[in-house]
Amino acid sequence: xxxxxxxxxxxxxxxxxxxxxxxxxxxxxxxxxxxxxxxxxxxxxxxxxxxxxxxxxxxxxxxxxxxxxxxxxxxxxxxxxxxxxxxxxxxxxxxxxxxxxxxxxxxxxxxxxxxxx
Amino acid sequence: xxxxxxxxxxxxxxxxxxxxxxxxxxxxxxxxxxxxxxxxxxxxxxxxxxxxxxxxxxxxxxxxxxxxxxxxxxxxxxxxxxxxxxxxxxxxxxxxxxxxxxxxxxxxxxxxxx
Numbered sequence: 248x249x250x251x252x253x254x255x256x257x258x259x260x261x262x263x264x265x266x267x268x269x270x271x272x273x274x275x276x277x278x279x280x281x282x283x284x285x286x287x288x289x290x291x292x293x294x295x296x297x298x299x300x301x302x303x304x305x306x307x308x309x310x311x312x313x314x315x316x317x318x319x320x321x322x323x324x325x326x327x328x329x330x331x332x333x334x335x336x337x338x339x340x341x342x343x344x345x346x347x348x349x350x351x352x353x354x355x356x357x358x359x360x361x362x363x364x
Numbered sequence: 365x366x367x368x369x370x371x372x373x374x375x376x377x378x379x380x381x382x383x384x385x386x387x388x389x390x391x392x393x394x395x396x397x398x399x400x401x402x403x404x405x406x407x408x409x410x411x412x413x414x415x416x417x418x419x420x421x422x423x424x425x426x427x428x429x430x431x432x433x434x435x436x437x438x439x440x441x442x443x444x445x446x447x448x449x450x451x452x453x454x455x456x457x458x459x460x461x462x463x464x465x466x467x468x469x470x471x472x473x474x475x476x477x478x
Contacts, residue, residue, distance in 0.1 A: 253407070279464055290454065290468045291408075340407055344464065352398065353458075353466050355407040 249275050251343045253356025260331055260363055268326045268359045270341030276321035277343035281353070282314070285338040297324050331363045366391045368457045370469035378477045383427075383442040385472050387455030390436065395459040397438045398466070399429055402452045411453075414438060425449070450476045 250273040260266050270280060279298050283291040295311075297303040297318035305311045313335075315327040324343075328335055341356040371386040389395055396415050400408040412423025419431040429440045438455060455469040 251407075281466065288473075290471045293465060293467070296465060338405070342408075342466065352396075352410060352413050354410075355400070357407040358405065360405060 249343070249345065249352075249354040251277075251341065251354045251356045253341050253359060255359060256357060257360040258362070260361070262332055262363055263330055265327055265329045266331055266361060268328075268339055268341070268361075270324045270326070270343065270356050272322045272343045272345075272354070275343075275345045277324075277345055278321070279344045280318055280324040281342040281344070282316060282324075282326050283340045283342065285340060285358075287338075291340060294326075328361065331361070333363045336361055336363045366395060366457050366459055366467055368397075368455045368467065368469040370453075370455050370472050372472055373470060374473045374475065376475040376477060377445045379447055380444050383440070383445045383449065383474065385440040385453050385455075385474065387429075387438045387440065387469060388436050389438060389455075389457050391457060391459055393459055395457045397429075397431065398456040398458070399423065399427070399438075399440045400454045400456060402454065402471075408454065411440070445474075445476045447476050447478065450474055 252271045254269050282294045285291050294309045295303045295305045297316050299321045303316035318324040340358045342353045344353050367390045369388045398413045399411040402408050411427050412421045414421050414431045422428045427442045453472050456466050458466045
């Protein structure tokens with residue numbers, strides 16, 4: 248089955264530093280990858296959609312300069328939280344999709360718990 | 365725009381009892397519908413999906429869901445709850461008008477009492 252690997256699982260960083268989260272599709276080529284943010288006891292909030300080789304499309308209210316997304320290959324997308332602050336602390340989850348959706352659906356990574364101190 | 369609404373943020377059942385988690389969708393075109401389960405501090409695992417084939421969809425771990433167009437519903441059921449079913453459940457929708465995005469409902473926390 249389709250597997251998405253997300254690293255790191257958790258990270259603690261100091262305020263003002265940057266953190267990079269990786270999302271890899273291990274056994275399929277992901278035409279599109281998505282990044283979500285999840286607050287405790289809440290649903291997933293879509294942050295951005297990225298297609299291989301093109302710029303990410305950010306959802307309204309998401310700062311593109313704060314959350315840098317790179318999708319350089321069909322198997323790797325990265326999210327960099329720049330100049331992190333305590334309010335950026337959250338659970339970040341990536342998802343990868345292969346076409347056609349009817350056959351492959353969406354596969355999720357295991358998530359990254361970011362704590363900014 | 366497409367959306368999903370999950371009725372009940374928290375559902376509690378006894379072990380062995382029927383599980384029913386409700387999901388209603390809003391879509392002007394035939395949607396794809398999904399149910400995911402999330403355990404604490406983990407990603408999402410696909411339980412089942414509806415992609416315009418059979419209206420009764422069987423998934424993993426004994427779960428199933430029925431697509432009812434007349435009711436715009438896609439409720440998730442399991443005949444007999446197990447303690448290991450305690451988790452957060454999300455209904456989600458995608459379709460051609462969403463640019464391939466997967467839109468989630470608010471989630472329902474399922475508790476299973478011994």
